[in-house]
Amino acid sequence: MSTGQQTTPSSSQTDDRHDGKRADDDYPLRYAPSHYRRWSPATVAITALGGIAYLADFSIGASIALSYGTWNAILGILVAAFIIFISGFPLAWYAARYNIDLDLISRGAGFGYSGSILTSLVFASFTCILFALEGSIMAQGLALGLGLPLWAGYLLSTLVVFPFVLYGMKALAKMQVWTTPLWLLLMLGPVSYLIYKQPALVPHFLSFPGLSGHEALSLSAIMLSSGVALALMAQIGEQIDYLRFMPTKTKENRLSWWLSVIAAGPGWVILGALKQIIGAFLAVFILKQVGAHTATEPVHQFLAALQTIFTPTLAMILAVVLVVISQIKINVTNAYSGSLAWTSAYTRLTGHFPGRLVFLVINLLLALALMEGNMFSILQAILSLYADCAIAWIMTVTADIVFNKYLLGLSPKEPEFRRTMLPAVNPVGTGAFLLATLVSILAYEGVLGAGLQPYSALIAFLVASIATPLLALLTRGRTYLLRDDDGIAAPRFHSDGTANTDLHRCISCEGEYERPDMLCLPEQDDTVCSLCAGLKKP
Template sequence: MTEMLEEAPPKPKRRYAALAANENREDYSLRFAAHSFRKWSPFVVATTALGGIAYLADFAIGASIVLSYGFTSGVLAILAAAVIIFVTGVPIASACAKYGVDMDLLTRGAGFGYFGSTLTSLVYASFTVIFFSLEGSIMGQAFQLALGIPLPVGYLLATLIVLPFALYGMGAVAKMQTWTQPLWIAGLVLPFVVVAIREPGKFAEFASFGGTQGAGSGFSAIGFGFGMGIALSLIGQIGEQADYLRFMPEKTAENKRSWWAAVLAAGPGWVILGALKQIGGALLAFLALGVVGETHALEPIAPYLEAVKPALGPVALTFAALFVVVSQIKINTTNAYSGSLSFANFFSRVLHRHPGRVWYVLVNCGIALALMEFGAFAFLNKILGFYSNVAIAWIGAVCADLVIAKPLGLSPKYIEFKRAYLHKINPVGFGSMLVASAVSITAYFGAFGQPLAAFSPLLALVIAIVLVPALAVLTKGRYYLARPNTVSGPGVDTDQRATHDCSACGDAYELPDIADCSKQGGAICSLCCTLDSTCHDQCQQSEPTLLPLPTVRK
């Protein structure tokens, strides 16, 4: 008797939820941004990225620093922080634009490892939540002043109004940022033009302002340090800029100049306008101090209104409220969008599930709304001062890898972000961040005296930058890659734009998003690789072999 051997049925393909499978909304979250998706010009990408810096928290932060520490110490602190943010932002922005990755994927390959970067995902997500709550609080204050809406209701409206833009991704965000830019620019410069024409002598008075807490008009190293720490909390903004810069078109000989101009302007360049806004916000708060009082002087809507009243008269309140609302929509759309990417990155690795980026928009906005309702705005200085210690340790470690370790050959010359090729933890970046954060936070709470408490974020930066190359040398760089990438790594002479079918989900992805999977017996996309909870990284347990990939589809 003979038996008929039936052919084994094909493995069922992974099916993503409808929201996760729609790249028009998903925007390649958790993935390499495909070349075919990068359809915008450098100018459009830069305009969209710069639209996200419309936040008025800069006004509040600058006002808080200068009112606390005086003009001299406060302004120097803002400028010093801006220099640090710009210098550390250049390599990060250019790497994200070059490799088509967001800040989380960059962190994975820049010394943190596949699972090590989950911590930085939460650090970054907390940045977006904190600033969403601060910006939403400012919008709620505008609603209360202009329309008499109670703050709790205003906070809810401030949250709901940005959802349509954040949910629909880069396409909707790019249009919104472009359309609102002229109105925002006009509203931004108007109060300073009015002051310059009507009361030019106020600028000299502001330059001798000694603060409201007895700091004095002279320079104070302690005040300078604490002020710089508050301003350095904005160092995480480079992550939000990178979330848009990953959609930059490929750099070519023809677009080289416009490419670099866009990357520098929309990457670290945001801090130039940001520092000017902080100083401008401090000026408006100083001018309004005698009219609205110190508490309301820290709320951008009140000083702004006082500045434009002489020029706009009865429509000043309406214009001020409109400017605030437009500003908050621009920035909180970016906060919600970037926060969704970070939360998605975190939960996909921890839970091996991905329901879609848009669900994490709701998570981000929900947590931020709770912070607003609990009055986070009242603790602005303390929240930002503490946060900057962790944020700068993270950014410093990533920057050190890009600027020091990679050029010296201590780490791979490219950014590898796929689970198949990464160790779970890389002690170089991850360890440097933990040590730098722990030491600087301890200093921040006064364990090493007031001087180091004031300069604790700077301490975190120095420790992180020194430790990264030191640990890379000690570990001989062996924790960067678990195995060589023979599919799309350096030296692989293959068309990087070619697409391959993922053997897990069946969808086609460009080569940089593909890994060779021993469990599937073929190609697998980076997200399917992330979501597999049963393989236990078996591809890393044996000598690397290049498995046959499906037929290339041009």
């Protein structure tokens, strides 16, 4: 057993390098070390919450309210919010405690080193879909306010985020903190004023039956509404991409740490649900003026609200400003998280690490292609189908943490994401995910009968929640690790759960990394970092 090439902290720890690339570019694909996590809990939380500035929530709320009626939509939104909150809390806490992203969590939470490629692709797809939705909304705003052709708006909405994402967390934190107050004012101010000046709009909204006449409460309509909203369950992955930079919890920051984790983790859905309900309200407000199709477009929703306060010209300017700020705030997160997800999947498939920048460009090009294909016109269908995959993944990982790690003790509590420590594919999480996805999609497509079709999202939730601990019991937890000892004498984590921050030098890239990221490969006695352990060397 190696004691590792331990070094003392020095200036090199802020300039780690990997194959000629700066490893401290947000430490993609690895544990975020303590010396890099210098933001306060509040700063991390505000930065993470900036990632939910998307206007797609307003479109989602509008779409389901017009389809199923106000009360069915509201109850569906609340059901979805409850499911997202309870499923997201364990993930947010685990990521903030151990400072790793959801991809690394998934590897040790039932999927294995290569099995979690599936979840990376699910998450990467989510970032592309949401980027395209937000880019489409920005293009609609620019077309309305400036007369810019949609194709040019799509291109501009793609290019404008690139400089922010290029520089990672440091640039993102500054941008999100400075733009959040203005975004909140432009979003909540006009709606509050509209309700204050025209209170009769509220009962009119609450009595809206939907375009198909769903005046009475309907369980199937509620579940169909929640199924659309549940497509955003994968948003917790983007929140975690920021939460992994939370500072270590101490007695001094304990309260702010927990408040920030809850607010920026599962708490994002509270604001998300509010935005969906506002979107439904504004859609009903402008329905007779603009028609059902246009009523789902946020730029028209807020333009109508702003025109009750300001002149048409000023209202148009402010509406465009809101759309642009919202699109930039969310799409820097989509582009950032997507670049991490695509890079992670590619690295494990090929054994080569091209760097995050390559897949940042690829992610943006894919999103641009979706925008040019006018995916906004089939928003509800896309989100309903995607929701089943997202729910199956998130609930599998959540169930593994809650049941298998902490209640049954069948899965290692400490996170494991390093190759040679993990099997290529763990049948527990991979099997539960595939089973939940298959059954829920069959239900959604009506193969299991028309009676189950509205409940495909709930089916994905239940199957993943049950199958994950059941498969762990059947395998007796033997499929999580290839070996228990990583070859380094010093523990990765102290008895209080905090990380061992001693630095060890990687024999391959010669960078210095903290203990949780290091191991000895079975065939050698020298320490290597987790990223090098997964790469094919020439």
